[in-house]
Amino acid sequence: MNASYIGIRRYLVNHLxxxxxxxxxxxxxxxxxxxxxxxxxxxxxxxxxAFFTQIPxxxxxxxxxxxxxxxxxxxILLIASCIGVPLGVGSGIYLAEYGRGRFGHLVRFTADVLNxxxxxxxxxxxxxxxxxRQKHFSAFAGGLALGIMxxxxxxxxxxxxxxxxxxxxxxxxxxxxxxxWRTTISIALRTASAGIITGIMLAFARVAxxxxxxxxxxxxxxFWNMDPTQPTAALPLQIFxxxxxxxxxxxxxAWAGALVLVVLxxxxxxxxxxxxxxxxxxxxx
Amino acid sequence: MNSPHxxxxxxxxxxxxxxxxxxxxxxxxxxxxxxxxxNSMDQLFRGALLLSAVSVLAIVVLIVSQLYLQxxxxxxxxxxxxxxxxxxxxxxxxxxxxxxxxxTLVSSMLALAIAVPLGVGVAIFMNEMCPRPLRNVxxxxxxxxxxxxxxxxGLWGIFVLVPLMRQFIEPFLAKHFGWTGLFTxxxxxxxxxxxSVILAIMIVPFISSxxxxxxxxxxxxxxxxxxxxxxxxxxxxRIGVLRNARVGIMGGIxxxxxxxxxxxxxxxxxxxxxxxxxxxxxxxxxxMASVIANEFSEATENLYLSALVEIGxxxxxxxVIVNIFAQGLIWSITRGNTARSH
Numbered sequence: 123m124n125a126s127y128i129g130i131r132r133y134l135v136n137h138l139x140x141x142x143x144x145x146x147x148x149x150x151x152x153x154x155x156x157x158x159x160x161x162x163x164x165x166x167x168x169x170x171x172a173f174f175t176q177i178p179x180x181x182x183x184x185x186x187x188x189x190x191x192x193x194x195x196x197x198i199l200l201i202a203s204c205i206g207v208p209l210g211v212g213s214g215i216y217l218a219e220y221g222r223g224r225f226g227h228l229v230r231f232t233a234d235v236l237n238x239x240x241x242x243x244x245x246x247x248x249x250x251x252x253x254x255r256q257k258h259f260s261a262f263a264g265g266l267a268l269g270i271m272x273x274x275x276x277x278x279x280x281x282x283x284x285x286x287x288x289x290x291x292x293x294x295x296x297x298x299x300x301x302x303w304r305t306t307i308s309i310a311l312r313t314a315s316a317g318i319i320t321g322i323m324l325a326f327a328r329v330a331x332x333x334x335x336x337x338x339x340x341x342x343x344x345f346w347n348m349d350p351t352q353p354t355a356a357l358p359l360q361i362f363x364x365x366x367x368x369x370x371x372x373x374x375x376a377w378a379g380a381l382v383l384v385v386l387x388x389x390x391x392x393x394x395x396x397x398x399x400x401x402x403x404x405x406x407x
Numbered sequence: 408m409n410s411p412h413x414x415x416x417x418x419x420x421x422x423x424x425x426x427x428x429x430x431x432x433x434x435x436x437x438x439x440x441x442x443x444x445x446n447s448m449d450q451l452f453r454g455a456l457l458l459s460a461v462s463v464l465a466i467v468v469l470i471v472s473q474l475y476l477q478x479x480x481x482x483x484x485x486x487x488x489x490x491x492x493x494x495x496x497x498x499x500x501x502x503x504x505x506x507x508x509x510x511t512l513v514s515s516m517l518a519l520a521i522a523v524p525l526g527v528g529v530a531i532f533m534n535e536m537c538p539r540p541l542r543n544v545x546x547x548x549x550x551x552x553x554x555x556x557x558x559x560x561g562l563w564g565i566f567v568l569v570p571l572m573r574q575f576i577e578p579f580l581a582k583h584f585g586w587t588g589l590f591t592x593x594x595x596x597x598x599x600x601x602x603s604v605i606l607a608i609m610i611v612p613f614i615s616s617x618x619x620x621x622x623x624x625x626x627x628x629x630x631x632x633x634x635x636x637x638x639x640x641x642x643x644x645r646i647g648v649l650r651n652a653r654v655g656i657m658g659g660i661x662x663x664x665x666x667x668x669x670x671x672x673x674x675x676x677x678x679x680x681x682x683x684x685x686x687x688x689x690x691x692x693x694x695m696a697s698v699i700a701n702e703f704s705e706a707t708e709n710l711y712l713s714a715l716v717e718i719g720x721x722x723x724x725x726x727v728i729v730n731i732f733a734q735g736l737i738w739s740i741t742r743g744n745t746a747r748s749h
Contacts, residue, residue, distance in 0.1 A: 136639035146528025212459030238730035240669025303452035331556020334671040
């Protein structure tokens with residue numbers, strides 16, 4: 123369209139709007155590239171073999187690493203997955219297969235509420251529920267907080283994927299005399315498995331970087347710990363502690379830790395995207 | 408995996424089955440009769456699923472009840488004046504949450520003011536303007552922005568954004584907009600302004616993904632009608648799409664507000680953590696989430712702890728209300744297709 127045909131004002135407004143939307147896109151890319159660029163620049167400079175094999179050194183000594191925090195994070199996330207995955211998948215199946223009534227709506231609504239709870243509030247709630255009773259911070263409390271945070275994401279993903287499985291598949295199985303439970307597990311769940319795993323990985327990536335719920339649950343630890351009833355180091359917690367410290371050596375460690383964390387999360391998000399682009403239902407193409 | 412899906416489960420041969428089956432259908436082969444044991448397994452299966460669904464309810468009830476129990480002391484001591492008091496003095500045992508409420512509201516609103524035009528602009532860009540080959544790449548990049556953990560935003564904020572604020576942005580704002588009174592006082596770099604900027608960066612992906620979704624939910628005859636009447640692309644978007652999608656876009660904005668209110672780590676690392684109400688955006692502030700993060704593990708007095716939990720309870724209630732409101736708005740546009748955050 124040219125200006126003489128539609129009038130100069132409309133022509134200009136149209137192009138201005140186009141320019142502004144390009145500008146918005148550019149403005150959003152700037153911080154993203156700045157964060158990744160700076161992260162890679164500072165992180166790579168501080169990464170070394172000791173980072174993955176040693177525990178933090180006291181202030182003033184150079185060297186040391188975050189091995190205990192990496193292992194601690196893996197440990198807490200394992201506990202979280204053991205709690206969050208069965209609960210999330212279970213309630214997702216319930217919602218998809220039996221949840222048409224009022225109770226199903228109540229559960230869906232509650233899952234949304236749970237999803238919106240600020241992570242710091244989850245931290246206090248688990249503190250009140252577990253830490254006060256146990257009388258000390260523990261890896262289990264941290265895992266429980268993160269596990270609960272995984273539940274709504276996994277439940278809604280599971281429900282959505284199961285609802286995408288054609289009803290005819292279930293009817294075919296039921297028509298062959300296969301009981302409902304077996305139909306659900308072997309037919310519906312298996313058909314939707316790729317999508318459900320995608321949802322689980324997204325939930326996992328989301329809680330892997332969470333710091334706030336661990337502040338008063340897992341608490342952090344400068345040493346090795348593999349006892350679920352004891353305070354445990356975690357990568358995001360350690361990054362936080364190092365970042366707000368006044369020591370240059372610790373800042374370097376914080377950047378290295380941040381790079382490791384981001385690489386893990388980006389890998390998870392990217393693989394989810396690749397899986398999702400290939401179709402989330404088995405045999406759908 | 409190649410386990411045969413359609414093979415009869417072995418337990419169908421149980422004695423009870425054959426007995427029950429032979430009574431009614433004497434000629435039916437026993438291996439096909441699964442109703443008896445299948446039924447009881449079905450009950451068990453359904454029961455287990457019900458249990459996990461009920462546990463979702465139980466978790467939320469437990470969280471609310473624990474927050475209430477732990478904050479009872481402070482609720483009884485201060486009543487409603489807790490939310491009006493400006494004094495936060497753990498030594499004297501005097502607690503008022505107003506500076507934190509102020510900090511939370513101001514930082515979230517300022518973040519929205521920055522993020523809403525950007526988020527909506529990006530959504531329009533991605534749905535309408537972006538060259539097709541770039542669209543996937545761009546949506547992937549925005550998705551990454553949403554996946555970066557809060558603590559890493561905070562880290563970047565401390566070492567990149569704060570020096571930038573102190574040396575360039577704040578002096579610039581003070582010089583040209585100092586007369587508004589919003590940009591005065593010492594320039595520490597940390598304070599309300601950088602915290603709001605980092606919050607804005609963090610919530611842009613939420614706003615843009617939901618805006619994209621509700622824009623796609625607008626029926627295409629709306630666009631076609633506008634174009635047929637000779638509208639330019641922008642007029643088509645404004646009249647045909649944005650006007651129809653505005654309720655849903657509002658929903659996305661409110662959802663982002665819910666995120667911003669509860670955001671903890673990045674804000675704690677940048678806002679300066681001083682419990683006072685200042686007009687200048689350069690001044691340090693404090694939010695509800697960050698006071699909990701900073702002081703909870705130091706709180707030894709029962710009343711102190713209880714006051715912090717009460718702030719948490721208030722934050723919980725506010726975010727729940729905001730989220731429910733947002734879901735309602737989004738639902739009214741997408742009609743039950745659950746809004747996804749990615």
